Amino acid sequence: MNSRSATVIGYVLGFALLFVIWHLASQYLVSSVLFPSPFPVFERGWVLLEEGLLQESIWASMRRIIQGFLLGSAIGIPVGLAIGSFRPVRLLLEPWTEFFRFIPAVAMITVAVIWFGIGEESKIFLIAYTTVFVVIIATAAGVGAVGRDKIRAAQCLGANKFQVFALVALPATVPYILTGMRLAMANAFVTIVAAELVASNDGLGKMLWDARLFMQVEDIFVALISLGLLGFATDRVFRLLIRAFAGRFNPTM
Amino acid sequence: MVGFVELDGVGMTFRGRTGAYEAVRDFNLELSEGEFFCLLGTSGCGKTTVMNMLAGFDTPTAGQIRLEGKPVRGPGADRGVVFQGHDSLYDWLTARDNIAFGLRLRGMGRSERRAIADRFLNMVGLTGQGSKHPSELSGGMKQRIQIARALANDPRMLLMDEPFGALDAMTRAVLQTELSRIWSENRKTVLFITHDIEEACALATRVGVMKRGPGGTLKAVVPIDLPYPRERTSDAFMASFRQVHELIHAEIHPHE
Ligand SMILES: Nc1ncnc2c1ncn2[C@@H]1O[C@H](COP(=O)(O)OP(=O)(O)OP(=O)(O)O)[C@@H](O)[C@H]1O
Numbered sequence: 001m002n003s004r005s006a007t008v009i010g011y012v013l014g015f016a017l018l019f020v021i022w023h024l025a026s027q028y029l030v031s032s033v034l035f036p037s038p039f040p041v042f043e044r045g046w047v048l049l050e051e052g053l054l055q056e057s058i059w060a061s062m063r064r065i066i067q068g069f070l071l072g073s074a075i076g077i078p079v080g081l082a083i084g085s086f087r088p089v090r091l092l093l094e095p096w097t098e099f100f101r102f103i104p105a106v107a108m109i110t111v112a113v114i115w116f117g118i119g120e121e122s123k124i125f126l127i128a129y130t131t132v133f134v135v136i137i138a139t140a141a142g143v144g145a146v147g148r149d150k151i152r153a154a155q156c157l158g159a160n161k162f163q164v165f166a167l168v169a170l171p172a173t174v175p176y177i178l179t180g181m182r183l184a185m186a187n188a189f190v191t192i193v194a195a196e197l198v199a200s201n202d203g204l205g206k207m208l209w210d211a212r213l214f215m216q217v218e219d220i221f222v223a224l225i226s227l228g229l230l231g232f233a234t235d236r237v238f239r240l241l242i243r244a245f246a247g248r249f250n251p252t253m
Numbered sequence: 254m255v256g257f258v259e260l261d262g263v264g265m266t267f268r269g270r271t272g273a274y275e276a277v278r279d280f281n282l283e284l285s286e287g288e289f290f291c292l293l294g295t296s297g298c299g300k301t302t303v304m305n306m307l308a309g310f311d312t313p314t315a316g317q318i319r320l321e322g323k324p325v326r327g328p329g330a331d332r333g334v335v336f337q338g339h340d341s342l343y344d345w346l347t348a349r350d351n352i353a354f355g356l357r358l359r360g361m362g363r364s365e366r367r368a369i370a371d372r373f374l375n376m377v378g379l380t381g382q383g384s385k386h387p388s389e390l391s392g393g394m395k396q397r398i399q400i401a402r403a404l405a406n407d408p409r410m411l412l413m414d415e416p417f418g419a420l421d422a423m424t425r426a427v428l429q430t431e432l433s434r435i436w437s438e439n440r441k442t443v444l445f446i447t448h449d450i451e452e453a454c455a456l457a458t459r460v461g462v463m464k465r466g467p468g469g470t471l472k473a474v475v476p477i478d479l480p481y482p483r484e485r486t487s488d489a490f491m492a493s494f495r496q497v498h499e500l501i502h503a504e505i506h507p508h509e
Pocket residue numbers: 267268269274276294295296297298299300301302303448466
């Protein structure tokens with residue numbers, strides 16, 4: 001058996017075990033309407049899928065995550081590269097990153113709603129905010145970690161400053177950038193749920209909030225499982241990208 | 254008549270938190286074109302410091318270094334460097350693209366690059382391995398790639414800092430023989446750093462023995478006038494070995 005199919009089988013069995021334990025717990029440990037067994041939850045999930053409501057919520061949340069995440073990365077990568085490459089830029093901007101990264105995005109929800117309203121803009125702002133500092137820090141660290149001999153080798157092969165940056169520092173930093181983006185994606189999930197709980201007309205966070213209001217416990221569990229699966233899937237994608245790029249990222253050749 | 258490489262009263266004093274340390278003092282050496290010079294010395298005597306100055310990575314705090322009469326200012330494509338570790342290879346490029354890196358910097362076309370890289374792959378005995386990435390190569394293969402990368406760029410001279418230091422004895426012997434063969438074919442000027450006496454005697458036209466620091470400097474230069482490939486068990490080789498060994502021994506046990 002190769003290691004890939006072993007991984008897949010491991011995941012399937014792991015998830016199955018999780019649902020068995022969940023079922024047993026709901027039957028024998030805490031038998032209460034507030035803690036449903038997986039079966040009614042799956043049934044409810046199926047109904048929501050057929051009605052198209054679940055996809056709508058997922059798409060609303062994912063769209064915001066992707067937009068904010070791309071915006072945050074688009075700002076964070078160049079800024080991180082600049083901080084890592086130029087000492088004056090680092091001295092100037094490091095206080096910013098060190099300051100803002102301790103103000104969590106959830107603390108910014110109130111101000112985001114005041115500034116941008118409860119529509120898309122505030123969510124995208126919050127996701128971008130939570131993404132940008134993680135990506136900056138990871139990117140700058142990556143630039144700093146480029147081996148000295150790699151740079152020296154390029155210099156004595158005739159590389160000018162720009163070539164050292166574009167052909168050595170940048171590709172060597174790609175795995176760090178991807179790792180930073182992976183961490184940022186996890187933050188984005190936290191942030192979007194919090195933002196939608198507080199102020200939103202749709203999305204998985206809103207679904208959670210409504211389900212609580214109307215005591216639809218199954219809906220809560222459907223939303224939770226959706227979040228888990230979405231996070232799991234996006235993280236898988238990042239892990240694959242990192243593995244593909246870490247060893248052999250090749251920018252232009 | 255000026256030498257090909259001239260180190261003229263070269264000194265290097267490092268200044269750090271713990272104060273100043275004079276690693277190299279009054280280092281004088283002249284290399285002629287096409288020679289294979291081995292710089293031999295105990296650990297910490299300043300070999301890498303000398304090489305880093307010649308490569309242009311560090312600026313001497315005293316004296317001057319000239320290559321073909323021109324003072325060395327910063328690193329350049331005229332001095333190819335083979336580093337001790339193999340961290341200098343680019344993991345994201347194939348072996349072939351690593352070798353062709355310098356050619357690519359000069360804007361050479363893809364097919365021409367490829368042809369040259371393949372020629373140097375053959376030269377270092379890695380025919381057909383060009384599509385592998387460094388992570389798929391052994392330590393010895395990586396050092397071969399480093400040598401090929403430096404040579405493919407056609408530098409005026411080659412600087413090698415203990416390139417085989419991290420390899421096992423058998424691989425090291427094989428690579429020494431191959432380096433000797435390659436050098437016999439192209440006669441590039443080489444400055445080769447090592448602390449292995451046998452390696453120095455097997456490769457060099459001259460061996461320079463360094464005095465240990467602080468104030469490391471050249472203590473003696475021993476010419477090795479033996480034909481290549483060298484017969485390591487011959488009496489003449491043994492005699493050279495003994496001569497260099499005594500010089501080094503006096504450095505390791507100065508009070509005997
Ligand atoms: N950047 C630096 N700052 C301060 N001291 C340094 C620096 N680089 C080297 N030295 C000191 O200079 C001396 C010579 O170092 P160098 O690396 O040239 O030795 P080496 O002969 O190459 O030794 P080895 O065979 O172990 O590689 C050492 O004592 C070292 O501690």
